[in-house]
Amino acid sequence: MKLKKSLVVLVSGLSVISACSSNSSNQTVVPEQNNVQQVSASATRGEKVVEIKLKKSKDDLMALNIKGFDLFGFDNKAKTIRARVSQDEETSLKSLNLTYKVMPEKNMTSKGLMTGYMSYAQMKDKLQALADKNPNIASLADIGDTWEKTQGKSPKNDIWCLTITNKEKKTKTAKPASLFIGGMHARELAPPEIMYKLAETLVSQYGKDPAITELVDTRDINIVPMVNVDGRIQVEQGNNWQRKNTHGQGVDLNRNFDSYWNYQGLKVPSSWIGSMTSPGSETYSGTAPASEPEVKAIQNYYNVKKINAVLDMHAYGEMFFWPVGYSDIPVPEAAIFKDLYENSFKKINYSGGTSLSLLYATTGSTDDYGYVKHKALGLGMEIGESFRPSYQEVETMWTQLKPGLLYIIKKSNIVL
Template structure:
């Protein structure tokens, strides 16, 4: 998650949101999904659950990068400060280094709003049941497959959405990924919204129908099921970010999956080598099984030497941002990312941001990250890739845990952006007037 606060107004509920509400699977008590994450004695992460702090006097991208390199996960950015997640030991380290930290309200609670309970959101178990319900309801449009398993053995699924779903056709493919960071539960709701909204509107909505006829869409609702279960299923939020993979030689648990990708991994001060850090990159690229599962799936879509996936969004919270590569360098262009590549990324990104009211910018305009999925998607696979930071804009809206009452509004808010990406996916360079140069054989 990465964020910048702005002053744009809130969009109102749309008709699509009302449809989503009518189709939504009811949320009940959250069932534990086996295998359980049990430990005979408290681990370091259980003893020191992270808190959020405002760090004053951090104003520039360079200063934010320097702070992030200390091991803090930056959640929110203003012109004069940032909000970070840190455990008590890291908070003490930052204060010793001269940073001015102010503790913020507990997870899911602020002066303005709070999530009523983790049951506001689908659990991993109820998410899987919801997917099965949609597949049964729309068997000609949806197909679920297990693409691998998490460290603790939970299924990681991809759901294909297309008008001829049983056939692997020669159509542009688009991938949507969600819940890479455990505490970002609104992104799972985004995945479920996309599946039921597009499936239910096929044959009713002209744009949706055309896209399901002309595209193959893949939705991975949860990349990090172990972390999601750990953060949510105890009945209280734990502010957990990483996966649940132990680290050899350390009592600290977990790797930040979004610093673990094998493109410029650990190159540039945009991740941490400390296992206790929120942004720990792992001992090696793709060391997290969840990273390998998704990377292997993406590579499996190479047919006849050509990558079939042309565009991708990785959904996160919070901040209301549309970001594009690269994250590892402040430069707009770099090896493998030409000016035209950058301009096409920006043109489509800006169009999506106009549709949902988010802010559009290059990832590194916030601070440097390395080993991110967006950089890997473009740098390794030449897939146009975006990171969406969903609602809220700031911690005052609930931070990582906004109330369930906003779910339908905030997922429907991205319908137009999803359609825009789908419509551009056959030739992203059309957005800059260079279709003939890049997209015609």
């Protein structure tokens, strides 16, 4: 009974959640942190990347996160994670008794975009062309400004959303709306390309592929390939490691959403938020929930459309996430999410679960926001095996990911 009750109230209130944790039998053991390091390491980090072998996966990831490491590329099978480290952080790794090897990040020495990738400006033109050539099924909208544009700089930096649906085909009830997001983190190059390929495929195969025709007739599909436009342009200019937006030292947009922002409790210790409250950290969450215009743009879109499913695509690590990021206690609808996973990305050997169950806790994320605030299917992904795969690899990834993405669109009519 106790457990059942805790499931129902999981997302209904902070005080209740805190109370739940004391009853939970499978609670994560959190290592004691005596000296929480306030990190401003990004400025001192060079190009040195290490692959860390995790011993106690959960505890080690927690400890590394609390210390503010820039972590990426978790390999759930090999139990390794990568980090870009400063000299001090390398010393810190040794003090944590973790073994690691230096392993340069793929294609990081080639500055800017590699052959095959489109720039932000090219992407905007290509989305516009899709809409112009197919006005009956596609339309392009500017859904908001970036940080730089709100500051009177970079007047062209808008966030674009392509909506794909057969406008003439009416249905008895409103068509289920889904939202696909890429480019939240600027240095992750594959997701915007995959998002564009999804858009291009839906539009170009309409009337040719019966399954796609059915989706475009009966679903309202919204695709935002690049959210973090300011950060993206930094990458295009050769700042390959840029992850956050460009507000101050940068805000991690995927920690800035108005859903359990900077939350502590349950399985998230108070020391956890150290890295999120430190402006130099790669997971800095900003000064307030939805303080960033890019986040406001996405949140506002829920006022434009009743979004029933959201999928936020990141890189890298081959994982599929469902709510809630800060807990590994199943939400009441866990069976629905598990079913979605088993029929989509499990088929290409992606790991599936909540962020905490697979990796580490996340709060203030896009996918949780959709689930917690709008009862949408809140989904997240880490795709691929590097930040900067060759374009040929992106093509292969698209072939692998396409069936799962189309399946999510098909299932975007699920009501939670």
